[in-house]
Amino acid sequence: MSPTRNRRADARRSRAAILDAATQVLNVEPDAGMETIACAAGVTRPTVYAHFPSRERLLLAVVERITHEVVVAMDAADLDAGPAVDALMRMLDAGAQVTGRYPVLVQLISAHTVPPEADHDRHAPVADRIRRVIQRGRQSGEFDDRLPVDWLVAATISLGHVASEEADAGRVPAKAAQDALRLSLLRILGAT
Known part of the structure; x- marks a missing residue:
């Protein structure tokens, strides 16, 4: 060498x-x-x-690493198999499983403000998978088509963050936060 x-x-x-x-x-x-x-x-x-x-650059690299772990876990959940509703639930479980390993770090990342473009880019790999499941659910008739897909993707990500923040702050038990997230998403998506 x-x-x-x-x-x-x-x-x-x-x-x-x-x-x-x-x-x-x-x-x-x-x-x-x-x-x-x-x-x-x-x-x-x-x-x-x-x-x-800088510490900032290191933190961004850690965020990329965790995002990659989430994406790998989501892909392993076989998002193209079975009903879209089931795929959505598997995707949520996969994301929660990974982020659950890093509770303090996820709080640090959430508290760290970044420009909207950087936040969008940070979520892009996850957003792509959410979009794919939503579009598949619309094609199969499991989800209604009254709301724009990109809005639904953003709402899914935002609700996921809210569920984590509420559980981390101790205002809602973790299981209740995950249940509320699931129910909220199914309602927003107009799941049949």
């Missing part, structure tokens, strides 16, 4: 170790600094900054 390839492989391993550490550390200690994350990753602080010039 050439020295350049070795450096690239080392850089990929360092980046992965930093993201692993940041995900674990920030989920326990959301105010942790770059030094704490570097120690947990087994790298130096300058190495962290070489990959992520």
Whole structure:
């Protein structure tokens, strides 16, 4: 292997170790600094900054990683099989299962304001899957077609966030929040 390839492989391993550490550390200690994350990753602080010039950039990379986990879980739920209503419920379960592993981190991400375009981009992979299920449900007659699909996608994402926030704040038990989310979505979609 050439020295350049070795450096690239080392850089990929360092980046992965930093993201692993940041995900674990920030989920326990959301105010942790770059030094704490570097120690947990087994790298130096300058190495962290070489990959992520700011805490903000590191947090965005963690968000991308969690979003990727959610998307993988949703895809594993086989969203094209069975009735669209069932696929929607499997999709909600898959998303909740992943985000449930990172309760503190999800709260940190939710509290972190980003421009509307960045928020839209952050949700795009999940939104694509929601859109696909909604359109399939409309074609099969399971969901009505009175409301715009993009509005329904945005409402689904927003209601998912509300369910998480209410459960995390202790205002609604987690199971009740998930049940309310399901019922609300079925009503908004005009499920038969």
